[in-house]
Amino acid sequence: MSRHLISIDDLDRPGIERILDLARSFAEVSGREIKKVPALKGRTIVNLFYEASTRTSSSFELAAKRLSADVVSIRSAGSSVDKGESLKDTVQTLSAYDPAAIVIRSPWAGAAQQITGWTDAAVVNAGDGKHEHPTQALLDVFTLTQALGSLEGLNIWIVGDVMHSRVARSDILAFQRMGATVTVCGPPTLIPRQIEALGCSAQDTMANLHEADVVYVLRMQHERMHDSYVPTLREYAQRYQVNLPRLREGQLVMHPGPVNRGVEMSGDAIDSASSLIGAQVKSGVAVRMAVLYELLVGAPVLQAVA
Amino acid sequence: MAAEKLFHRPARPAELLIRQVHVLDPRSGIDAPHDVLIRDGQIAELGEPGALTGDSIPPTTPEIEAAGKHLFPAFVDPHVHLRTPGQEYKENIETGTTAAAVGGFCQLIAMPNTSPTIDQVSVLKALTATATEQAVVPTGFLASITIALQGSELTEMAALSDTGALGFTDDGRPVVSAGMLRKALQYQRLAGGVIALHEEDPALSGEGVMHEGAVSARLGVAGIPSISESTFVARDAAIARFEDARVHFQHLSCVESVEALAAARAAGARVSGEATPHHLTLTDEDVLGLDSNFKMNPPLRSESDRQAVIEGLRTGVLECIATDHAPHARHEKEMPFEQAPMGTTGLETSFMAVYTTLVKPGVLPLSLVIERMTAGGALYGLPIPRIATGEAANVVLVDLEREWVVGEGGYASRSQNCCFHGRRLSGVVELTVAAGSVVFASRGAGITTLTEVS
Numbered sequence: 001m002s003r004h005l006i007s008i009d010d011l012d013r014p015g016i017e018r019i020l021d022l023a024r025s026f027a028e029v030s031g032r033e034i035k036k037v038p039a040l041k042g043r044t045i046v047n048l049f050y051e052a053s054t055r056t057s058s059s060f061e062l063a064a065k066r067l068s069a070d071v072v073s074i075r076s077a078g079s080s081v082d083k084g085e086s087l088k089d090t091v092q093t094l095s096a097y098d099p100a101a102i103v104i105r106s107p108w109a110g111a112a113q114q115i116t117g118w119t120d121a122a123v124v125n126a127g128d129g130k131h132e133h134p135t136q137a138l139l140d141v142f143t144l145t146q147a148l149g150s151l152e153g154l155n156i157w158i159v160g161d162v163m164h165s166r167v168a169r170s171d172i173l174a175f176q177r178m179g180a181t182v183t184v185c186g187p188p189t190l191i192p193r194q195i196e197a198l199g200c201s202a203q204d205t206m207a208n209l210h211e212a213d214v215v216y217v218l219r220m221q222h223e224r225m226h227d228s229y230v231p232t233l234r235e236y237a238q239r240y241q242v243n244l245p246r247l248r249e250g251q252l253v254m255h256p257g258p259v260n261r262g263v264e265m266s267g268d269a270i271d272s273a274s275s276l277i278g279a280q281v282k283s284g285v286a287v288r289m290a291v292l293y294e295l296l297v298g299a300p301v302l303q304a305v306a
Numbered sequence: 307m308a309a310e311k312l313f314h315r316p317a318r319p320a321e322l323l324i325r326q327v328h329v330l331d332p333r334s335g336i337d338a339p340h341d342v343l344i345r346d347g348q349i350a351e352l353g354e355p356g357a358l359t360g361d362s363i364p365p366t367t368p369e370i371e372a373a374g375k376h377l378f379p380a381f382v383d384p385h386v387h388l389r390t391p392g393q394e395y396k397e398n399i400e401t402g403t404t405a406a407a408v409g410g411f412c413q414l415i416a417m418p419n420t421s422p423t424i425d426q427v428s429v430l431k432a433l434t435a436t437a438t439e440q441a442v443v444p445t446g447f448l449a450s451i452t453i454a455l456q457g458s459e460l461t462e463m464a465a466l467s468d469t470g471a472l473g474f475t476d477d478g479r480p481v482v483s484a485g486m487l488r489k490a491l492q493y494q495r496l497a498g499g500v501i502a503l504h505e506e507d508p509a510l511s512g513e514g515v516m517h518e519g520a521v522s523a524r525l526g527v528a529g530i531p532s533i534s535e536s537t538f539v540a541r542d543a544a545i546a547r548f549e550d551a552r553v554h555f556q557h558l559s560c561v562e563s564v565e566a567l568a569a570a571r572a573a574g575a576r577v578s579g580e581a582t583p584h585h586l587t588l589t590d591e592d593v594l595g596l597d598s599n600f601k602m603n604p605p606l607r608s609e610s611d612r613q614a615v616i617e618g619l620r621t622g623v624l625e626c627i628a629t630d631h632a633p634h635a636r637h638e639k640e641m642p643f644e645q646a647p648m649g650t651t652g653l654e655t656s657f658m659a660v661y662t663t664l665v666k667p668g669v670l671p672l673s674l675v676i677e678r679m680t681a682g683g684a685l686y687g688l689p690i691p692r693i694a695t696g697e698a699a700n701v702v703l704v705d706l707e708r709e710w711v712v713g714e715g716g717y718a719s720r721s722q723n724c725c726f727h728g729r730r731l732s733g734v735v736e737l738t739v740a741a742g743s744v745v746f747a748s749r750g751a752g753i754t755t756l757t758e759v760s
Contacts, residue, residue: 110596
């Protein structure tokens, strides 16, 4: 793995598998009474979040703490970012603290890649605009591996607002890299033109949903209705909601959260035995521990620096 | 209108003998080694190599031994942003025209989307006065079609034309209202001048910041579809034809636009079009790294679009190459791609990028590229630079064999946002003569008595 984690494209299949192996051992740590290992003791990790986030920011913070790192978490509200400081100035200022890693969430595609030029720290992309969210995809792969053993040969459908979803893009790449076949499905207004260039196929209707082994549901945001991507959320739900009548026995359901109950997923589907949503959240900490460990301890380049 | 609508600071007329140089001027039908004597800023004699000797050449005349190098008519760029007035931190008349001299240009046409906009006689007068003091290369100006580029009120086009405007454009923005454009085209009969259009339907562009296609799908970055440009080209060509108006389409970037322009021309519309070096040589694949130097409007499009622009240039549907030189300060471009301003500089790399990417591999003939590099001013009624006895000296000396890395030695432009930054290009401009004066000479040019020239 390279020095940073910006995109799923930074990882080949053995790289992903190494992180999954690490995550398995860290999941074991998370099951202990004392959930802490000294791997990153004395090192600093900065979480720089330019967007609201609950799951990602809390799990990165917990992951760093369970690795014994010192953690500084900065949110744009109330910080110098709010006062008009440029991304470059903020990153250079924080880099003066000599952090081992900067975890960045930004509303802008490419921001994580861009700051690698302005800091010596390893950079972890915690979501850049609608571009990528690689640690989400890794925890999704981890969750599926825990549930099914492997993704090889799986048929995975990603349903909903693919256009505005960084999760969808990272998942399409990661699922395929691990041997799965991916179909995206949603209203034609929300499926990007030429999405097939990523290797997946695209469907406008749920007619063939039964083909899926796994149904990955994306969040449908209310503002899409106001921008006329869909006429109403009611019509969206009628056509694309993942609910028990649409699911067949044995299909697994996933969602990156937060879920709009009754819109993209029905309540009974969320709470059903086939739902992996809870397992996804649980995987988040272990997988992010694995990513930080791999970047800061595993990589030979950084060993030389450290 | 013509040369009196070009403004530049006075400079000493060149005295120069260029020996053994390969002269290529497609319009004059010259493509062979010559000795070229420039006296008092004019091309005084063109002779066989070694033929120019004796009494006609004063002994103090500086000489360049240029065997193996090429002399072309100097280039013309009908589309540059010199950022004056108001945005001199990006570029000013002197730095922008110096960049042009370095790139081999002898005529520029500057866009009016400055701060304030060139939408009043007083602003244009002040600008031409500045150019008369600072412009290294003769520069003409377009005024805006509508006040402050707002698309709602026409400028005093006739008065602006009388003050020196070569034409009108709201470049950077489209004229969204078909009714407003129609009035401007009707009024053109009174005001004269070419109306140049940046074509883009904002309803289709939306929040887009790059070409809509496979790469934008991969990046999750909002796309600008090709039809955003081409539907406006088709619409405005139809209005131009209806009013028998003279319209120039700026920086066309896609298959559908080239087709729309060709169809309108075939139907008798008085329309022309330009191609930029970046749309001729780069595609949206170059945007994959989200480097903001590749963010421009219109965006870099697909490979099939690039091929269509190349074909348009070859067939003459697109008459000229124009850089759309659009400097931005470093801090403005050092932003995440979606937030950075649109634009690339181009004056220092225009010919070399096209030569390296299209001429060297044999895609386009050199003579055609030289013709297109020099055609942009004539579309606005400016004289075409030619290499012929008695013509004002507007020439560029280029060593096509030498290579260089863009940006390695810095830029003459005040800004560095060049989409070719870091690329190895063939072709080094060694000397530029514009309006009879040496405006640029590199150390490598080997002028024996350069200090006496400048």
